[in-house]
Amino acid sequence: MVTLSGRDAFRSELTEVAGRDRRVVCLETLARRKDHPFEAAHPDRFFSLPNVGTVLTQMVTGLGAAGFRPFVVVAPGPVEGRAVASRSLWRDCLEAGATVVMSAEDFPDGYDEVRRMSGVPLAMPCGEEETRAVVRHAARSSRPHCLVLGEGPGADLSWEPSEPSAATARLISVGEAGTRLAVAARAAAPGLGHAHLVYLDDARLSAAAVELATWTGKSVVTAAPRLLGPVLETLRSRLPGGAVLGVPAPFRAGRADVEQVLAAAAA
Numbered sequence: 001m002v003t004l005s006g007r008d009a010f011r012s013e014l015t016e017v018a019g020r021d022r023r024v025v026c027l028e029t030l031a032r033r034k035d036h037p038f039e040a041a042h043p044d045r046f047f048s049l050p051n052v053g054t055v056l057t058q059m060v061t062g063l064g065a066a067g068f069r070p071f072v073v074v075a076p077g078p079v080e081g082r083a084v085a086s087r088s089l090w091r092d093c094l095e096a097g098a099t100v101v102m103s104a105e106d107f108p109d110g111y112d113e114v115r116r117m118s119g120v121p122l123a124m125p126c127g128e129e130e131t132r133a134v135v136r137h138a139a140r141s142s143r144p145h146c147l148v149l150g151e152g153p154g155a156d157l158s159w160e161p162s163e164p165s166a167a168t169a170r171l172i173s174v175g176e177a178g179t180r181l182a183v184a185a186r187a188a189a190p191g192l193g194h195a196h197l198v199y200l201d202d203a204r205l206s207a208a209a210v211e212l213a214t215w216t217g218k219s220v221v222t223a224a225p226r227l228l229g230p231v232l233e234t235l236r237s238r239l240p241g242g243a244v245l246g247v248p249a250p251f252r253a254g255r256a257d258v259e260q261v262l263a264a265a266a267a
Contacts, residue, residue: 006149006176009128010135017139022045023068025071026038027047027060027070028049029049029072029075036048045068057092060072060093061097064096070097070098071101072101073101074090090102090146094146100144100146103148104175117201121199122148123147123148124174124199125149126173131149134147135147164191165191168265169192170220171186171265172212173223174197174227177223177224177249178224178227178249181249181257181258184257184258185258185262193215200231209235213238215242220245221247223249224249224250
């Protein structure tokens with residue numbers, strides 16, 4: 001079943017949240033869209049600011065001081081010939097108190113830095129329902145969040161947590177690409193367990209590791225290629241009891257990718 005992409009689910013949910021909470025403000029550094037639902041519903045609280053750096057941070061600081069809750073969507077790459085999604089841009093916005101939203105393709109280089117930022121939840125939701133829930137949680141919170149969302153067409157990525165059988169391994173999926181691959185692997189090998197991580201900051205990873213540590217067998221992490229290394233390193237330091245392997249998950253996984261997961265689980 002096709003659903004909204006992570007980006008569009010975010011826009012839709014934030015528009016609904018802003019209808020109930022007039023403190024919510026949306027700022028985007030992406031190219032202007034004529035059909036942006038937030039702008040249509042709340043034009044006085046929507047700002048499209050391509051090619052900005054310090055100006056954006058100053059706006060976020062001012063809005064926060066005035067009691068607003070700014071959500072900043074940073075561009076995934078060059079906009080009109082200039083790169084605006086620099087590391088300093090999203091870091092400065094987080095430090096100024098804004099919730100920052102970016103694409104999975106743009107984010108991984110800064111994973112280690114964000115996950116260590118004290119008090120900043122880092123979420124990588126999978127699918128429309130999970131994305132909407134994360135947006136609602138961020139809007140209710142008094143803390144800035146970092147949300148990393150899928151860019152492509154949405155898909156039904158529903159999954160059920162499952163315990164591995166005594167003879168099989170457990171999959172740990174991260175992000176949309178990783179979860180899509182894990183779900184496909186479990187369809188081929190139903191005996192595999194599956195745990196899905198939504199929040200990847202240090203505090204929440206440590207809490208999740210307490211539950212994950214109840215399984216002392218092999219774990220296979222599936223995540224986007226640029227994200228896999230940092231996530232593996234983090235989980236290995238928190239799950240010392242068993243082997244933690246990793247398989248990169250391309251945006252569109254095929255049979256060869258599923259077989260690679262099954263081989264890692266059986267190794």
